[in-house]
Amino acid sequence: MRYTVLIMNLVLVLLLGSTAFADTVRFKRIPTQFIAALVEPGASSGTGAEKWGVWEVDPGPRGVWLKNFEELLSSGGVAPSNWNFDPSDWWLDENGLIMEQPSFPLKPGRYLVTGRRTATAILTVHPADAQGVQSWELGNRASIYDVTHLKCRSARYTSATGGSCSPSAVDQKSFPVPPGGMMPPVDGCNKQDYSVLFIIGVDWSSEKQTD
Numbered sequence: 001m002r003y004t005v006l007i008m009n010l011v012l013v014l015l016l017g018s019t020a021f022a023d024t025v026r027f028k029r030i031p032t033q034f035i036a037a038l039v040e041p042g043a044s045s046g047t048g049a050e051k052w053g054v055w056e057v058d059p060g061p062r063g064v065w066l067k068n069f070e071e072l073l074s075s076g077g078v079a080p081s082n083w084n085f086d087p088s089d090w091w092l093d094e095n096g097l098i099m100e101q102p103s104f105p106l107k108p109g110r111y112l113v114t115g116r117r118t119a120t121a122i123l124t125v126h127p128a129d130a131q132g133v134q135s136w137e138l139g140n141r142a143s144i145y146d147v148t149h150l151k152c153r154s155a156r157y158t159s160a161t162g163g164s165c166s167p168s169a170v171d172q173k174s175f176p177v178p179p180g181g182m183m184p185p186v187d188g189c190n191k192q193d194y195s196v197l198f199i200i201g202v203d204w205s206s207e208k209q210t211d
Contacts, residue, residue, distance in 0.1 A: 027110075032058070032198050033198070035106060035198075036054070038052060038194055044137065044141070044143050046137075059099040059102070060095070062079065062081035063099045069167045072098065085098065087166065089101065090167060092155055094183070096170070099154070108126055113147045114197070114200055119147050120200075121146070124138075145195075155193050156192045
């Protein structure tokens, strides 16, 4: 473990060009977690992180295929992986899997994030202000697009009118969604597309502060 931390600190030095900063931020590698970020791809900082969620385990293998939606309903909305389907607020991935909801909000702290394409950067999420708004910024001159895993697509569907908004209305021919593509619209639903970022490390000090 000690050698892993040393290697990750060396990576930070190379990323940030600052040994002083690497001395004050100690990252611990973790099993990959997945951020659902509601943000413009070109942004490098901003507000609204209180609207971001996180899956601590990969939701894909725990998902339910659209073709098996009726079976999900017949089980009372309880998926085989023991999460509960919410008919008023549900998620899809790029392959046509109904996913469990992420946990909201993403805790304040510093995270090492990547899209496993071209960039890795430190994401800093600040505590909420008096209005409940969380600001955030990325290091390494990165934008959200740079640290988004384009092959992973996710969208949240909610009722547009208070009426029916059901996975049964999804056109299954829309899948798989190409990397970087938009998730399909669904009749009767509002849709929000989320960027997916991989968390591969957490700052020890910020982890202690949010436990």
